Amino acid sequence: MIREAKIEDAKAIVALNIKEWINTYKNIFPDDFLNNLKITDESIEKCQKKIKEYIVYEINNNIVGFLRYGKNKKNYSEDYAEIYALYVDKNYQRKHIGSDLVKYAFNKLKDNYKYVLISTLKENSANEFYQKIGGKFVGESEFLLDGKAYLENVYEFKLDKKTD
Numbered sequence: 001m002i003r004e005a006k007i008e009d010a011k012a013i014v015a016l017n018i019k020e021w022i023n024t025y026k027n028i029f030p031d032d033f034l035n036n037l038k039i040t041d042e043s044i045e046k047c048q049k050k051i052k053e054y055i056v057y058e059i060n061n062n063i064v065g066f067l068r069y070g071k072n073k074k075n076y077s078e079d080y081a082e083i084y085a086l087y088v089d090k091n092y093q094r095k096h097i098g099s100d101l102v103k104y105a106f107n108k109l110k111d112n113y114k115y116v117l118i119s120t121l122k123e124n125s126a127n128e129f130y131q132k133i134g135g136k137f138v139g140e141s142e143f144l145l146d147g148k149a150y151l152e153n154v155y156e157f158k159l160d161k162k163t164d
Helices: 007-025 031-035 041-049 097-109 126-132
Strands: 002-004 054-059 062-071 080-088 115-121 136-145 148-158
Touching (some): 002 097, 007 031, 007 041, 007 062, 007 080, 054 097, 080 097, 097 115, 115 136, 126 148
Antiparallel strands (some): 002 054, 054 062, 062 080, 115 148, 136 148
């Protein structure tokens, strides 16, 4: 079931985020960085402050996926929203959870935006997913982590006012 995130979901969102960063970015980001990712009061509070930007996918009262979205942060026009994060528990991938979360977010965004941007690291297998669900490659951007720049592919999605 997809629903809007609540304050009390923050710890589960942070835990899933860390788990999937470790799974997704192993051999991309330095091991030292990934091995030091921890759930902290600060990370939970940061998530809580932005909780209105999150939707979650819940199965049996467990959050197995989440998506965070809002106004674009890439200096595109006001017509563009952005999906900042999309993570699905490795054990639940390839079950349409990611595409269902994207569809839900697109429906929330379609009345205020014409397009959505999604960026992902060039080495991330999610590139195939974003292309498969209709993303059009529109360029590259840089993601900075610990002073090192990583290249991302940027995908654009045109929002259809009639999406259901």
